[in-house]
Amino acid sequence: MLYALIKAGVSGLLVALVSETARRNAALGALFASLPLVSVMGMVWLWRDTHDVERLAHHSEATLWYVLPSLPMFLVIPALLRRGVGFWPALGAGCVVTVVLYGVTVLIAARFGMRL
Numbered sequence: 001m002l003y004a005l006i007k008a009g010v011s012g013l014l015v016a017l018v019s020e021t022a023r024r025n026a027a028l029g030a031l032f033a034s035l036p037l038v039s040v041m042g043m044v045w046l047w048r049d050t051h052d053v054e055r056l057a058h059h060s061e062a063t064l065w066y067v068l069p070s071l072p073m074f075l076v077i078p079a080l081l082r083r084g085v086g087f088w089p090a091l092g093a094g095c096v097v098t099v100v101l102y103g104v105t106v107l108i109a110a111r112f113g114m115r116l
Contacts, residue, residue, distance in 0.1 A: 007045055010041070011038070011041055014037050014038075014041065017032065018032045018033050018037075036063075036067075039060075039063050042059070042063075043056060043059065043060060046059055062116045065105055065109060065114070065116055066102060066105065066116065068105065069098060069101030069102050069104065069105045070098050070101070070102075072097055072098070072101060073094040073095065073097060073098045074094075076090070076093055076094045076097050077090050077091060077093075077094040080093055080094075
């Protein structure tokens, strides 16, 4: 239980660092947010917990394929905000687009024999 709390604390501190940085400097905060910190932390925790090379390799590869359909979200949200849509609806729409594209990605990957 203590280990889970440590993982959550470290992960939370990184999210807080990104948000506080963005509050002071939007571009620097965006740079930090674009770093694959969550992915790297996930790989570190997974490796520490399992030392399973194949699981880590699959996780890393699947992460790549899930990053691609998440990218349009970062175009949808600002486009909607600039058209006067409120923050929460714009965020919700960006998330819905991402979830739909995740589903499409899984289906396309399956057609090529990949299991995500």
